[in-house]
Amino acid sequence: MDNDGPAGVSEALASSVLVLNRSYQAVHVVGVRRAFRLLCRELAEVIDTEDGQFVNYDFEGWRVRSQRRARHKRPDEDWIRAVHFEIQAPRVIRLLRYDRLPNRSLRLNRHTVFARDEHRCQYCGRRYPAGQLSLDHVVPRSRGGQTTWENVVCACLGCNVKKGGRTPQEARMHLVAKPTRPKRSPLLTLKLRNPKYAAWKVWVEGAACEIRF
Secondary structure, X not given: OEOOHHHHXXXXXXXXXXXXXXXXXEEEEEEHXXXXXXXXXXXXXXXXXXXXXXXXXXXHHHHHHHHHHHHHOOOOOOEEEOOOOEEEOOOEEEEOOOOOOOEOOOOOXXXXXXXXXXXXOOOOOOEOOHHHEEEEEOOOHHHOOOOOOOOEEEEEHHHHHHHOOOOOOOOOOXXXXXXXXXXXXXXXXXXXXXXXXXXXXXXXXXXXXXXXX
């Protein structure tokens, strides 16, 4: 599959697809390549909305629908060009043989904490790329501080070194915001801010569970 030039290929194939289990519960987020492999192997179907109603498509049905809509593309859509046809990247697919329920726990790791804090150091307030950030225990582990959502924050390397094994008060540093446990996956929250993933909201709003990325 191809797209309109190298940039188009990268952008379309880098987009994400929400995966539902057979009971229409959100369980995973995968890339477009993986989604199309599942569709071609008849392990999944596309879930789309037409005239306010949900419609299910197998791969061939989705290809035909894409062909009908190819002349009326929207900016928030991703399209991929194959040898003989053009096909729209789906936003939501449903697994046909997967009944496992979503994980009800929220994983705490570098990626999820950075996403919760929006890559902003919680001491100096500046945003940094992931390679220039670290995790900091507000109450140091040497003082009995736990690795919990309420005690771990995103910190730039400079602020982390400056704080050292002290509390923020001892280091005369102030937190930008009080760390809290998020209601849902911070990685998912970041995705939902992108208009292209608006179709996900009906499946994930109010769902207090971890969706695997």
